Amino acid sequence: MEEKDNKGIDVNVIEKHFREILDKGLKIDIKDPNFIETPKRVARAYKEIFAGLNHTEEEIKNIFKKCFPTNYKGIVFEKKITVFSMCPHHFLPIRYDVSVGYIPDGCGLGLSKLVRIIELLAKRPELQETFTQEIVELIEKHMHTLGAICMVKGEHYCMQMRGVKQKDVSTITSAANGVFLNKPEMELKFYESIRSS
Ligand SMILES: [Zn+2]
Structure with missing residues (x-):
């Protein structure tokens, strides 16, 4: 299922590619219970950490x-x-x-x-x-x-x-x-x- 927010941050893409970084890049056993949910967690964390990306002029105006x-x-x-x-x-x-x-x-x-x-x-x-x-x-x-x-x-x-x-x-x-x-x-x-x- 596609999970996008209104800013266009696509957590599915982040999750998919972070899984590859762990698996193929770092050769980490992604079936290990510690890592199995990690790509999803990283994607969600990125969504929060980068929530200011593509902010609109409107948002800024509203705060001021x-x-x-x-x-x-x-x-x-x-x-x-x-x-x-x-x-x-x-x-x-x-x-x-x-x-x-x-x-x-x-x-x-x-x-x-x-x-x-x-x-x-x-x-x-x-x-x-x-x-x-x-x-x-x-x-x-x-x-x-x-x-x-x-x-x-x-x-x-x-x-x-x-x-x-x-x-x-x-x-x-x-x-x-x-x-x-x-x-x-x-x-x-x-x-x-x-x-x-
Ligand atoms: Zn730096």
């Missing part, structure tokens, strides 16, 4: 839809939002700690909404650099702000488990727009808040 009027002119700051992603080069996990700040221009966003956007973006195999840039671009596009800034710390398991095997290395990326680009003191304020809180 509700705006709360405010005169606040300081930085709204959300620190260390933890999300998981997969690297596009090795298909191995990445743990991200994302800190975001923005200055509302008349309206603010519900606190959980930024988390939802970041979670959606993370559920795709994408470069950390691109992921970071997209966060501030989406805030700029869908909200009225004086500027947005974002810093992402990534722990890439493809660097920890294989290759250079660096266990404690993390990759830091950042992106900014509006006042955070034009006024270095605002950018500084953001990084100070990350350090001090």
Whole structure:
């Protein structure tokens, strides 16, 4: 039976080919009770892990839809939002700690909404650099702000488990727009808040 979701992720195809990876690629006895259901489990896990693939503009718009009027002119700051992603080069996990700040221009966003956007973006195999840039671009596009800034710390398991095997290395990326680009003191304020809180 065909099991597809509305995003076109085809768990049957994933299951079929993962069974082949185990069986013919890794020569694992797939009749072993530990492995017999594994291809199905992997396919279901992929469906969840990659749920942000092919997201629609509509979904993004809906998350940003509700705006709360405010005169606040300081930085709204959300620190260390933890999300998981997969690297596009090795298909191995990445743990991200994302800190975001923005200055509302008349309206603010519900606190959980930024988390939802970041979670959606993370559920795709994408470069950390691109992921970071997209966060501030989406805030700029869908909200009225004086500027947005974002810093992402990534722990890439493809660097920890294989290759250079660096266990404690993390990759830091950042992106900014509006006042955070034009006024270095605002950018500084953001990084100070990350350090001090
Ligand atoms: Zn990688």
